[in-house]
């Protein structure tokens with residue numbers, strides 16, 4: 219596959235890897251066999267601390283701060299294994315923990331103390347294809363959350379607290395996955411904006427669960443209106459930010475080689491991974507999608523990835539929503555505002571058919587700052603005026619679209635077609651601030667001008683998705699059974 223826009227990044231990573239190898243360390247370091255005696259440091263302060271690529275056997279702990287070592291173990295007060303961190307782009311430190319046991323809780327200390335601070339732990343994924351011991355995978359999804367510090371309404375802490383209140387009242391389960399739908403830091407996705415809008419808002423979650431993000435238009439600088447397909451054309455007016463490519467790609471360490479499952483994409487811009495019985499795909503609807511060659515490469519990778527996927531459930535995330543009447547309107551002309559929303563058409567016309575052909579169950583976007591959730595759809599690739607509920611959604615005997623609730627729960631194998639060819643599409647872009655909605659898209663079952671986020675709970679036979687508003691109340695839900 220040809221990924222011209224990622225070539226520079228590959229070279230940079232190869233060079234970095236060579237440098238670390240030459241210095242006697244390596245990025246893919248294995249835990250030192252030094253035993254408990256090496257964990258005699260003290261807990262270090264960090265500017266940011268977060269988890270990446272947590273799989274069933276491996277995890278990356280990433281931070282920025284003076285410490286260069288990490289200790290970890292399965293007992294909070296007796297950390298026995300030490301890892302030396304590599305220094306990566308923009309001063310981040312990365313400790314790669316390997317040889318981990320599946321579905322197991324690990325405590326850790328940045329700085330290599332013998333005991334972990336309270337609340338500093340994570341759990342590995344179950345063996346691929348299997349359920350976690352508690353039977354449920356608990357996923358939090360937020361979109362367009364990044365307005366803290368930007369001058370736009372800073373509602374993300376309220377949305378976070380609404381989720382925490384809901385969670386506390388409903389079993390208080392630790393998150394297994396944390397997905398971010400783009401526009402994670404306004405207005406230009408600079409490193410400083412990421413600090414204020416991400417690392418300072420969710421520190422008590424980011425140290426416990428891997429964050430899996432996607433790229434929004436605001437990640438590409440230029441006040442969010444870039445239409446470039448080249449990550450090296452990133453520009454910002456922030457004098458503190460000197461990057462000429464997206465800070466997002468320095469901040470996150472995303473799988474390029476199928477490190478956590480899935481088919482290797484060869485780029486951090488889009489990727490996939492497995493978590494137990496769930497397969498998750500992240501597409502790049504902002505940068506890679508805007509170039510014919512890159513878009514075709516992403517599509518052929520997607521087909522390969524989904525063709526090899528045998529998970530019970532499949533979730534896709536990307537930024538640009540195919541069906542919306544929120545702050546963006548999926549019926550607007552594709553060349554409006556210089557074509558910034560062309561990806562809405564690309565997703566709808568070119569990617570949705572692939573989702574349907576390859577068993578995707580639910581798909582999440584942001585971009586519109588509202589909550590909009592579709593019926594159980596198949597075959598709707600045009601403007602909203604072409605939507606025909608009877609032929610493009612799962613319907614009852616009277617031809618009415620089923621809403622996915624109570625007596626109308628969706629079935630993964632649609633009774634109508636006998637195959638897994640229907641998808642629920644959700645816009646969850648109201649986790650940072652709210653915009654006025656322009657109307658109701660007929661493909662959507664729920665359209666809420668409400669701040670909030672989404673919680674998805676998945677077991678062997680059911681997938682339940684809930685919209686949680688800033689008061690911690692369920693504003694919409696649906697369920698799919700298999």
Ligand SMILES: [Fe+2]
Nearest residue numbers: 362401585586
């Ligand atoms: Fe946005």
Ligand SMILES: [Fe+2]
Nearest residue numbers: 401434435585
């Ligand atoms: Fe956006």
